[in-house]
Amino acid sequence: MGFGVLGIRGLLALTSVPGVFGAVVERAPGPAPVEIIERDVVIIGGGAAGSHAAVRLREDFKKSVVVVEKDVLLGGHVDTYIDKTGAPRDYGVQCYFTYDDALDFIRRPALNLTLMPGLSRAATGFEATVRNVDFTTGKELANFTAPDAMVEIGAIVAMYQVLTSKGYDKMIEPGFYNLPAGPQIPDDLLLPVGQFAAKYNVTAALAKMYESTGGGPQARDSNFLNIMTLTFLQSFSPSWMKVFFGAADLFYVQGGNQKLYDAIATLLGKDVLYSTTVTSTERTATGVKVKVRGPSGTKVIKAKKLLVAIPPTRENLAPFDLNAEETDIFAKPTYGRYGTAIVTHPKLTPGQELHNMPTSAIADPYAPFLNTAHVLTFSSYGTDTDLFSIGVSSSGSSYAAFDERAATRVAQQSLEKMALAGTLPKLGCKKLTVVEWSDHGPGGFGVTPAEMRAGWMDRMYGLQGKRSTWYTGNAIAIDFTTQLWKMNDETIKRMLAAW
Numbered sequence: 001m002g003f004g005v006l007g008i009r010g011l012l013a014l015t016s017v018p019g020v021f022g023a024v025v026e027r028a029p030g031p032a033p034v035e036i037i038e039r040d041v042v043i044i045g046g047g048a049a050g051s052h053a054a055v056r057l058r059e060d061f062k063k064s065v066v067v068v069e070k071d072v073l074l075g076g077h078v079d080t081y082i083d084k085t086g087a088p089r090d091y092g093v094q095c096y097f098t099y100d101d102a103l104d105f106i107r108r109p110a111l112n113l114t115l116m117p118g119l120s121r122a123a124t125g126f127e128a129t130v131r132n133v134d135f136t137t138g139k140e141l142a143n144f145t146a147p148d149a150m151v152e153i154g155a156i157v158a159m160y161q162v163l164t165s166k167g168y169d170k171m172i173e174p175g176f177y178n179l180p181a182g183p184q185i186p187d188d189l190l191l192p193v194g195q196f197a198a199k200y201n202v203t204a205a206l207a208k209m210y211e212s213t214g215g216g217p218q219a220r221d222s223n224f225l226n227i228m229t230l231t232f233l234q235s236f237s238p239s240w241m242k243v244f245f246g247a248a249d250l251f252y253v254q255g256g257n258q259k260l261y262d263a264i265a266t267l268l269g270k271d272v273l274y275s276t277t278v279t280s281t282e283r284t285a286t287g288v289k290v291k292v293r294g295p296s297g298t299k300v301i302k303a304k305k306l307l308v309a310i311p312p313t314r315e316n317l318a319p320f321d322l323n324a325e326e327t328d329i330f331a332k333p334t335y336g337r338y339g340t341a342i343v344t345h346p347k348l349t350p351g352q353e354l355h356n357m358p359t360s361a362i363a364d365p366y367a368p369f370l371n372t373a374h375v376l377t378f379s380s381y382g383t384d385t386d387l388f389s390i391g392v393s394s395s396g397s398s399y400a401a402f403d404e405r406a407a408t409r410v411a412q413q414s415l416e417k418m419a420l421a422g423t424l425p426k427l428g429c430k431k432l433t434v435v436e437w438s439d440h441g442p443g444g445f446g447v448t449p450a451e452m453r454a455g456w457m458d459r460m461y462g463l464q465g466k467r468s469t470w471y472t473g474n475a476i477a478i479d480f481t482t483q484l485w486k487m488n489d490e491t492i493k494r495m496l497a498a499w
């Protein structure tokens, strides 16, 4: 795709006048002036990866940047709802864990933030009363006995030891730069996670791992145990396992995790274009032109490098001028959809957590897997508030089919089942109120084991730097913020080396 209405000739015919952003406003013969922004790097997406890269490139490596973000704020998967008392309620990212020196990024004086130990959600010290309910029958599981925590932790330690003793951690963390070429990828990493766990006698780890990932990777598959180990480890990495046995610490940002991205937004100022998306690109070995549309119209960004920090889904890449190689690579991955929300319903009891637990878990509490679209929990924020958080996983439904409407329907139906079974009082005509919804986009982005064996990841990473384009983000690396930041550091190092 090219420059649409103007065309290259039209662009060359433009005359320049000084504009905002230290940029240039060029007047075309036609009616609307098109603003030209010139930067060293244009970054698409202002989530964890894009925001971090922008700060590192501009502040630490003195490269000029502009971030193109479709939302009205930075932060991606971070969601902080400020309730009517002023209390921050995080319902997306809960914490940042220690990984190498990555947390120093948050500690930089320019951001002026305070890191607090623990999970954001636990800040109040409140612990919900958990009721285990099969949301498909609506019945509470009276005879359910939770797995033994020590057995679960022991299995996570054992799994960590398998991964590290075989050097798998080094192949996958923090990104896949060190993953062997397709034919040499260890068979283990391409096994379904259920088979991997059985092979190494660590199936007792699966329940905790399933719960911790909250259904994100499961958005991809209708059977949790079938998720490829490598894909699953993106969301439950070896370094994250260390949190469970006390070898890594958790922190959150005082005042809510969104504060981090608000501070970055303040620092970056006009170098972020909000509510803006790409409409076309032209990429060559010497630079890129990215046409974007936002609230103040169309702009053209000319940059030496492009950093793609959005999931490279077919939907997201549609406006990009993909060549045959890129088209082939990005046609392969599949992914489902995952969302979170703050909700209320008058029949939900403040202080309680309704945990979706299949009836089969009475017989085997180490296998509480939900294999259809589902809400994992309705989690109260405390006895003094009617707010609950939910996470909704599409579990194998197609990405496009599972939007906010579909997710809300799943949540509402869960409540109706519980009311019919007498677990909740009768709902009357009251529907679930969605106070705030957050689309977490593709879950479990990835390809099949056969495609991985055939070298999909080599080809994906082989695109780094080609046509002045670089890639980062959770879809192609480990899906934790601090690890993504280290992935960024490596990517930026390579980008600067190739400048």
Ligand SMILES: Cc1cc2nc3c(=O)[nH]c(=O)nc-3n(C[C@H](O)[C@H](O)[C@H](O)COP(=O)(O)OP(=O)(O)OC[C@H]3O[C@@H](n4cnc5c(N)ncnc54)[C@H](O)[C@@H]3O)c2cc1C
Pocket (backbone or CB within 6 Å): 044, 045, 046, 047, 048, 049, 050, 068, 069, 070, 071, 074, 075, 076, 077, 078, 091, 092, 093, 094, 095, 096, 097, 216, 276, 277, 278, 309, 310, 311, 316, 338, 340, 440, 441, 472, 473, 474, 475, 478, 479, 480, 481, 482, 484
């Ligand atoms: C519910 C949830 C909870 C999580 N909790 C934690 C946690 O506690 N700790 C942790 O370390 N990790 C957590 N993670 C994982 C972590 O959030 C991700 O690893 C990280 O946010 C991914 O960052 P990213 O920049 O790759 O993607 P994103 O954060 O998704 O950022 C992508 C950005 O690009 C923008 N965008 C998307 N499409 C376009 C487009 N076409 N044009 C322009 N902009 C676009 C989006 O609006 C977004 O701002 C959680 C993830 C989820 C889903």
